[in-house]
Amino acid sequence: MPTQHASPSPATTLAIFCKVVDNFGDIGICWRLSRQLASERGITVTLWVDDLGSFKRICPRLDSEAATQTVEGVTVRHWTDQDGQFAPEDVADIVIEFFAVDIPPGYVEAMARREPRPVWLNLEGLTAEDWVEGCHTLPSMHPRLPLTKHFYFPGFNARTGGLPREGGLLAERDAFQADPVNAARFLAGLGVTPGEMAATKVSLFCYPHAPVSALLDAWRDGGSAVTCLVPEGVAREAVQAFLGGDAHAGAARTQGALTVRVLPFVPQSDYDRLLWACDVNFVRGEDSFVRAQWAGKPFVWHIYPQDENLHHKKLRAFLDVYAPDLPSLVALSLRWNGASPAGGEDAADLAHLWQAMHADVERLVEHAAAWEARMLEIGDLANNLLEFARSPR
Numbered sequence: 001m002p003t004q005h006a007s008p009s010p011a012t013t014l015a016i017f018c019k020v021v022d023n024f025g026d027i028g029i030c031w032r033l034s035r036q037l038a039s040e041r042g043i044t045v046t047l048w049v050d051d052l053g054s055f056k057r058i059c060p061r062l063d064s065e066a067a068t069q070t071v072e073g074v075t076v077r078h079w080t081d082q083d084g085q086f087a088p089e090d091v092a093d094i095v096i097e098f099f100a101v102d103i104p105p106g107y108v109e110a111m112a113r114r115e116p117r118p119v120w121l122n123l124e125g126l127t128a129e130d131w132v133e134g135c136h137t138l139p140s141m142h143p144r145l146p147l148t149k150h151f152y153f154p155g156f157n158a159r160t161g162g163l164p165r166e167g168g169l170l171a172e173r174d175a176f177q178a179d180p181v182n183a184a185r186f187l188a189g190l191g192v193t194p195g196e197m198a199a200t201k202v203s204l205f206c207y208p209h210a211p212v213s214a215l216l217d218a219w220r221d222g223g224s225a226v227t228c229l230v231p232e233g234v235a236r237e238a239v240q241a242f243l244g245g246d247a248h249a250g251a252a253r254t255q256g257a258l259t260v261r262v263l264p265f266v267p268q269s270d271y272d273r274l275l276w277a278c279d280v281n282f283v284r285g286e287d288s289f290v291r292a293q294w295a296g297k298p299f300v301w302h303i304y305p306q307d308e309n310l311h312h313k314k315l316r317a318f319l320d321v322y323a324p325d326l327p328s329l330v331a332l333s334l335r336w337n338g339a340s341p342a343g344g345e346d347a348a349d350l351a352h353l354w355q356a357m358h359a360d361v362e363r364l365v366e367h368a369a370a371w372e373a374r375m376l377e378i379g380d381l382a383n384n385l386l387e388f389a390r391s392p393r
C-alpha cells in the first residue's frame with residue numbers, strides 16, 4: 001500500500017522551473033506535479049514556465065497573457081527574462097529544475113545567499129534503464145557557490161522516485177470504469193456515436209513518424225470493427241489521407257472495418273477519461289505513457305525520438321521490465337517505433353502484429369492490473385520527492 005504522509009508545515013514553499021522544449025509533456029508533467037503538491041500536501045507552489053501557449057492547450061482556463069496568476073491553487077509565473085530581480089526572500093524552500101533547465105542565474109545567486117539554503121533538485125526524465133538507479137539522488141556541488149543540487153529520477157522500482165500519481169486517481173478511475181454509462185456519456189460529449197462505441201475503441205497519440213497509414217490500412221482491412229479516436233493535430237497527414245479531407249475536430253469517416261474520428265484536443269483531466277474509456281491506447285512521450293499505465297488498459301508506447309536511435313534502447317529497457325512474457329505487445333511496440341527488423345510501412349505485417357496483440361487483450365488487462373500493484377508499492381513521485389527533500393542529506 002502507498003505510504004501515508006503526515007501533513008507538512010503550511011509554510012513549505014516550492015518552485016518548479018519548466019522550459020517547454022516542444023509538445024506538451026514538459027509542462028504536462030510539471031503542471032501535474034505542481035497541482036498535486038499544492039492540493040494534497042498543502043505546499044505553496046510557484047510554477048515558472050516559459051510557454052503559456054502550450055500550457056493553455058492542456059489547461060484551457062489559463063490566461064496565456066498573464067505574467068502571474070493562480071490556477072487550481074498553484075501560482076503560475078510566466079518565465080521570461082526575470083534575471084537580476086531575485087532576493088533571498090524570493091527563493092522557495094524546495095527548488096526544482098525540470099529536465100536540467102538553467103534556472104535564472106540571479107535566482108541561483110539568491111539561493112546561495114538564502115538561510116537556510118533551499119533543497120535544489122534536478123528532476124530528470126523517465127527511463128527504465130539500469131543506470132538511473134546509480135544516479136538517482138546523487139549530489140552535484142555548484143562549482144562556485146555554496147549550493148548542492150541532487151538528481152531525482154522518476155522510475156519503475158523502489159531505487160527510483162516512482163511514477164507521478166495523484167492520491168485519488170485510481171479511485172476516480174475505478175468509479176468511472178465501474179459503470180459503462182460514464183464512458184458512453186463522456187465519448188458522446190466528444191461526438192462519438194453509439195455505433196462507433198460498439199467497436200474496439202482505440203485512442204491514438206503518437207509522433208508524426210509512426211507508421212500510422214499502415215496501421216489504419218490494417219484496421220480498415222481487418223476482420224473486426226475498430227473506432228480510432230485521434231486528437232486534432234496528431235498524425236495529421238495520415239489522418240487527412242484516410243479522411244480524404246481536413247482533419248479538424250469532429251471529422252470522421254468509415255472505410256471497411258475502421259472508423260477514424262478526430263477529437264478536439266481535450267484538457268489534461270479529460271485525456272485521462274479518454275484513456276479510461278478506450279479498449280487500447282496508443283500513447284507517446286512521457287506523461288501520456290504514464291497515464292496509460294494508470295488506465296488499466298493495454299497500451300502501445302511511441303517513444304520520443306532521440307539521435308542515434310538512443311530511444312530504441314530506452315524502449316527495450318521498458319519492454320524488458322514491463323512485458324518480459326508478453327511477446328505480442330513487444331513485437332507490435334518494436335514495430336510501431338521502427339525498432340524491429342521488419343521496419344518499413346508494411347500494412348500486412350502490422351495487421352498480423354495487431355491481430356496477435358488484440359487476441360491477447362484479456363491477458364494484457366490482467367497484466368496492467370499486476371503492473372499497477374507493483375507500481376503502487378513504490379509510492380508516487382510527488383510524495384517520494386517531498387520525503388527526499390525533507391530528509392537529512
Ligand SMILES: Cc1cn([C@H]2C[C@H](O)[C@@H](COP(=O)(O)OP(=O)(O)O[C@H]3O[C@@H](C)[C@H](O)[C@@H](O)[C@H]3O)O2)c(=O)[nH]c1=O
Nearest residue numbers: 023024025028058265266267268271284285286287288
Ligand atoms: C492528446 C492530449 C494530450 N494531453 C496531455 C497529456 C500529457 O500531459 C501531454 C502530452 O505529453 P506526453 O505524453 O509526454 O507527450 P509529448 O510528446 O507532448 O511530450 C514530450 O515532450 C518532450 C519534449 C519530452 O522530452 C518527452 O519526454 C515528452 O514529454 O498532453 C491533453 O491534455 N489533451 C489531449 O488531448
